[in-house]
Amino acid sequence: MSILVVGSVAFDSVETPFGKAEEVLGGSASYFSLAASFFAPVRLVAVVGEDFPEEHLQLFRDFSIDIRGLQQSPGKTFRWKGEYGYALNEARTLDTRLNVFETFSPRIPDPYRKSDCVFLGNIDPVLQAGVLSQVEKPRFVACDTMNYWIESKPDELRETLGRVDILIINDAEVRMLTGEHNLTRAARRIAEWGPQTLVVKKGEYGVAMYHGGSIFGAPAFPLEEVFDPTGAGDSFAGGLVGYLARSRALNDESLRQAVIYGSVMASFNVEAFSLNRLRTLKASDIRRRFLQFKELTHFEAGNSL
């Protein structure tokens, strides 16, 4: 099944305790697309400026990502500059230049209108709704958002969520969105608004998924070296949505596997700056780490008390 993704493509400048990278390829749609492309065909809708090099376009093409929806506009590409401390759990934003992204209004190319799955990256919920209005009803819609939209456009966000099947956000965002500290109760409230599946990202602490009455919990993959957390959440979403598109099923079993494939993609992504790890990844690497996740979490239920 095909995946339509709408989000940002950016130049990131990142400094971590382990090194730095200047003006490297980033943005939610870039991370998502590369991660998802291992599982299913991806169609990218985003905007870049005149300064966006052919080399990056070629990278997307190399991963069979359809970039007919990648608009090139007069001006400069979105730039983000940030740094991380040793804890690596939260980026400190040093500079944001929206540039051409400031007036981004996603136009869905005709050949994209019939897409099986849609991923709405973290953009204005009004634009997210606009994307959904331009496509035929997809099999499922997954969505990201952030504190900025939760605070500044709560009603518009709620409107968009009414058309979303899978909401993928972090635990602080869940609590802010619902005003509810307990995640199980928060998931029930969110389900009343629309999304029947809530995937809660907890960074180094893993993921929890709420789906109907079922809860799935998984730890993060224990890495010894994390170089750059940028794009972890988007790679996670790419692996998750990608696997669901590939498995052609949206049930408890496939959703749980999708969470693990998402975690696998996020764990690879943080091993290097920018998309450097994803671009050299092989399907066999992904499968191997998926099985390592099985080892990580397995215990025998056999013995009785």
Place this chain on the structure above:
Amino acid sequence: MSILVVGSVAFDSVETPFGKAEEVLGGSASYFSLAASFFAPVRLVAVVGEDFPEEHLQLFRDFSIDIRGLQQSPGKTFRWKGEYGYALNEARTLDTRLNVFETFSPRIPDPYRKSDCVFLGNIDPVLQAGVLSQVEKPRFVACDTMNYWIESKPDELRETLGRVDILIINDAEVRMLTGEHNLTRAARRIAEWGPQTLVVKKGEYGVAMYHGGSIFGAPAFPLEEVFDPTGAGDSFAGGLVGYLARSRALNDESLRQAVIYGSVMASFNVEAFSLNRLRTLKASDIRRRFLQFKELTHFEAGNSL
């Protein structure tokens, strides 16, 4: 196999957003003993004052806990007063009165000297070592500690750890103890000092266990109502050590199951103040929640990428 536990027995006064309790039975050894008693015979070494009521002694007896090692000394029982905010992840200590606990020097009764397993609750590492000197070599020793001892008696603690098999502490303590942010590397350092198994408690985020080259990760049990987190870590240790004593094995399989049984006991304990939930618990409740943990964490490895 029998379990010898050394730790505190106290009166706790606790306030959480959901209620308060005044001068209720608490202390690390109380929580540990009740939790472990569901799995194996427990021998308790601790000190209380003249104000300790028969009713609490009877509770221990009701759970077949051997209290010949519970010294009653002139003076008052250890008292702790604390409160929790909505996040429930960290207690704010309002008052500590060590009372008879201040001069506590564990004396191991003769019939306890041959114990199969020893749990060293969170007390001065010098006293912990003193306990080990009074017993015949047990099958295994598990140990807790805290930031206070890590900072004030690092050499003595290191000495004690040389005689410990399983160290059970939280993630902040692991980082403070080793000066290493990455838990996998920290576990390797700790193994060089002695404990071949490191169990890292992460509160609402679950547990990670490092044992040889193997890593096990488990989420916390998702509860909708947490009334009082006091004693969660000690109930966890009680379930873990208790299950290991019962299974008579110390291998990767039994350790993983023990972590889950520990998580089960902790999850019950936080459902009510003091020992109120543990005292009404049945073995069938424990088994049921263990199987719910299996459902919580299970995913199929079948499908190929």
